């Protein structure tokens with residue numbers, strides 16, 4: 001569980017970049033590492049269910065409020081931002097592209 005909270009902080013920083021709460025450079029290798037940790041069944045993709053486990057309810061709620069969305073709306077919106085080709089799976093390449101775009 002210690003791992004889990006460290007991972008959560010990094011992911012919130014990564015995907016929260018648009019909200020202005022990020023600010024440090026992530027290398028491709030670091031993003032790949034984040035992807036591997038979020039991909040809990042290790043099939044090479046992050047699906048929506050795995051994404052939902054990447055942050056606590058409180059963090060999702062805080063981010064949703066900042067955007068003026070419900071938690072469900074925010075989660076769908078954020079997942080779709082990362083899932084560039086809308087196939088329901090986030091690849092390491094898609095996560096790297098998102099990180100490059102936002103940082």
Ligand SMILES: [Ca+2]
Pocket residue numbers: 039040041042043044045046047050
């Ligand atoms: Ca997976």
Ligand SMILES: [Ca+2]
Pocket residue numbers: 083084085086087088089090091094
């Ligand atoms: Ca995809």
